Amino acid sequence: MTLELTAQDRSMLDGEQGLSAAAAMKILVAFSNAIGAQGLLDITGAHIDGCLYHGKAGLDFVERLVEGGGRVQVPTTLNVGSFDLIHPGMVKMPAAEEVPARRLMKAHMELGCQATFTCAPYQTRFRPEFGQQIAWGESNAIVFANSVIGARTNRYGDFIDLCCAMTGRAPAWGLHLSENRRGRILFALDIAEAEPSDSLFVGVGLIIGQASGDRIPVIAGLPQPRDEDQLKALGAAAATTGAVALFHAVGITPEANSLDEAFHGHAPDETIRITQADIDHALARLSGVPDGTPLAAVSLGTPHFSHEEWMRLLPLLREAAPGRGIPIYVNTGRATLTRLQEEGALAGMEAFGLIPVADTCTYVTSILERLDGVVMTNSGKWAHYAPGNIGVTVAFAEMKDCIRSAAVGHVVRSAS
Amino acid sequence: MTQPVATGAVERLGTFQLAGEADGLALVFSQPLSFWGGIDAETGEIIDHSHPGLGQNVAGMILVMPSGRGSSSSSSVLAEAIRRGTAPAGILLERPDPILAVGAIVAEFLYGISMPLVVCDIAGIVSGDRVAIGTGADGRAIVRAKTESLPLRSPGCFP
Numbered sequence: 237m238t239l240e241l242t243a244q245d246r247s248m249l250d251g252e253q254g255l256s257a258a259a260a261m262k263i264l265v266a267f268s269n270a271i272g273a274q275g276l277l278d279i280t281g282a283h284i285d286g287c288l289y290h291g292k293a294g295l296d297f298v299e300r301l302v303e304g305g306g307r308v309q310v311p312t313t314l315n316v317g318s319f320d321l322i323h324p325g326m327v328k329m330p331a332a333e334e335v336p337a338r339r340l341m342k343a344h345m346e347l348g349c350q351a352t353f354t355c356a357p358y359q360t361r362f363r364p365e366f367g368q369q370i371a372w373g374e375s376n377a378i379v380f381a382n383s384v385i386g387a388r389t390n391r392y393g394d395f396i397d398l399c400c401a402m403t404g405r406a407p408a409w410g411l412h413l414s415e416n417r418r419g420r421i422l423f424a425l426d427i428a429e430a431e432p433s434d435s436l437f438v439g440v441g442l443i444i445g446q447a448s449g450d451r452i453p454v455i456a457g458l459p460q461p462r463d464e465d466q467l468k469a470l471g472a473a474a475a476t477t478g479a480v481a482l483f484h485a486v487g488i489t490p491e492a493n494s495l496d497e498a499f500h501g502h503a504p505d506e507t508i509r510i511t512q513a514d515i516d517h518a519l520a521r522l523s524g525v526p527d528g529t530p531l532a533a534v535s536l537g538t539p540h541f542s543h544e545e546w547m548r549l550l551p552l553l554r555e556a557a558p559g560r561g562i563p564i565y566v567n568t569g570r571a572t573l574t575r576l577q578e579e580g581a582l583a584g585m586e587a588f589g590l591i592p593v594a595d596t597c598t599y600v601t602s603i604l605e606r607l608d609g610v611v612m613t614n615s616g617k618w619a620h621y622a623p624g625n626i627g628v629t630v631a632f633a634e635m636k637d638c639i640r641s642a643a644v645g646h647v648v649r650s651a652s
Numbered sequence: 653m654t655q656p657v658a659t660g661a662v663e664r665l666g667t668f669q670l671a672g673e674a675d676g677l678a679l680v681f682s683q684p685l686s687f688w689g690g691i692d693a694e695t696g697e698i699i700d701h702s703h704p705g706l707g708q709n710v711a712g713m714i715l716v717m718p719s720g721r722g723s724s725s726s727s728s729v730l731a732e733a734i735r736r737g738t739a740p741a742g743i744l745l746e747r748p749d750p751i752l753a754v755g756a757i758v759a760e761f762l763y764g765i766s767m768p769l770v771v772c773d774i775a776g777i778v779s780g781d782r783v784a785i786g787t788g789a790d791g792r793a794i795v796r797a798k799t800e801s802l803p804l805r806s807p808g809c810f811p
Contacts, residue, residue, distance in 0.1 A: 259761055262757075262761070263754060263757050263758065263761065266669070266670075266753060266754075266757045267750050267753060267754055267757075269669075270669050270748045270749070270750040270753040271748070271750045272748070290725065290728050290729070290732070291693060291728065291729075291732035291735075292732065292735060293728060293731040293732040293734075293735050293758065293759065293762065294728050294731075294732075296735075296762050297731075297758055297761075297762060300761075300762060373724070391724060392724065393723065393724020393725060393727060393751070394724050394725055394726075394727035394728045394751075394754065394755070395727055395728075395731075395754050395755075395758050396724070396727070396750075396754055
């Protein structure tokens with residue numbers, strides 16, 4: 237098995253298109269050899285998960301590409317960074333860390349990447365189309381692009397997503413190829429007339445993430461989602477508890493009009509039933525906090541809140557009118573925020589404790605004022621990562637319960 | 653210290669994911685270790701509470717395991733550890749791992765440090781064996797593992 241390169245690939249590798257393109261191609265070739273790809277293919281876009289500062293090596297890499305005169309070869313969006321550049325002062329960080337972290341975000345822009353700074357690039361004008369080959373980083377974005385849109389990407393990450401962007405190429409391998417997109421394991425929802433609640437989608441996501449391993453999951457019996465945000469939540473949860481990069485939901489996602497299509501005519505390797513008790517159990521693991529516990533904050537928008545989600549949140553805020561000063565953080569993309577501001581939709585909302593956060597996320601950096609109480613969230617992903625990342629105790633609930641809880645000052649949940 | 657007595661040396665061939673030479677004591681795990689969330693790049697210490705190697709240190713060792721595992725952020729952590737000198741001296745895997753390969757390649761590109769990453773048969777190598785990684789005439793990796801009989805010590809205690 238040898239990697240076949242085109243004349244154009246070779247020219248890049250040989251440095252005829254600049255030092256940066258050569259370095260990116262060299263890394264891409266080594267990566268492609270490691271996974272056993274037989275060639276490279278063209279991509280139409282990339283999404284880079286490289287703007288969170290984890291250490292000097294990450295910054296050195298981007299700086300080296302900038303010095304080499306590199307430019308991305310395809311439209312390229314950026315994932316969240318360590319800063320909210322729209323709201324200076326919101327993130328608290330020692331200066332010694334702040335300088336390189338800010339530089340990392342800027343250096344990516346100097347390579348020609350778009351300053352989107354969102355984990356939901358599918359909410360921007362750079363959203364790919366069905367069947368397009370792309371190279372995306374960020375687990376929730378990857379699973380959304382593959383599953384909900386039907387675009388094609390593998391789970392790209394550190395350095396490689398940028399190497400694909402700098403060359404406009406990706407290894408012809410994995411989920412880029414039709415035959416590798418077939419479902420392998422069936423999850424049959426065994427819940428009579430299941431309501432399409434946000435919790436149901438999160439619960440299903442947590443379960444398929446845990447049980448799928450490296451097999452592509454197919455979900456049967458899932459109720460029609462209210463909107464794509466419920467599928468976003470499902471995918472984000474599945475990519476949190478596991479390594480799911482693609483799921484099919486029969487009758488819902490574009491490559492699964494039927495069970496047969498989802499499995500490419502084959503039988504599933506395994507079938508797992510999901511009952512309401514399984515969903516309840518999966519969700520209970522996200523929050524061991526009893527109702528009545530005092531609340532420190534609410535965090536919504538992981539992955540980034542869509543415009544539609546804002547349109548559901550704002551009436552809830554007006555109705556519950558939380559007035560206890562409990563902050564309600566909402567992570568969102570800067571493009572979505574700009575649109576809301578142009579619409580005047582956020583006027584007066586700060587009185588209810590609303591704090592919009594752009595460009596970053598409340599669980600990856602120091603934003604929360606208080607870390608000593610319980611934080612409520614409607615995000616399975618946030619509930620999973622925040623305790624380890626920023627040391628908070630989490631209560632998971634539907635969005636309306638998060639807002640009601642902010643109004644009364646302690647955790648309340650409808651089901652209880 | 654008792655002079656180690658060589659009781660047997662086994663040579664095997666492997667494929668380089670990143671070519672280089674190294675010599676060190678084996679730290680062998682049957683369970684894959686994720687660098688991201690699994691190793692502190694500042695010290696080389698294993699910090700994954702669900703991993704049997706918790707508390708041991710990979711710095712300067714020949715890390716031996718079936719495969720890599722987990723998040724692609726492991727590439728950054730490995731590159732950062734190589735930069736800081738807290739990385740293993742070399743890594744032997746049974747199956748190729750693209751994420752560790754990228755970390756090793758990027759570190760070589762940026763810092764000129766070549767930490768050999770080799771895919772080979774790892775059966776029979778136990779923690780504490782002295783392992784040497786070299787390059788054969790054909791560019792393949794030559795891995796020599798030598799059992800050191802005495803004294804038996806926890807590999808984590810070696811510098």
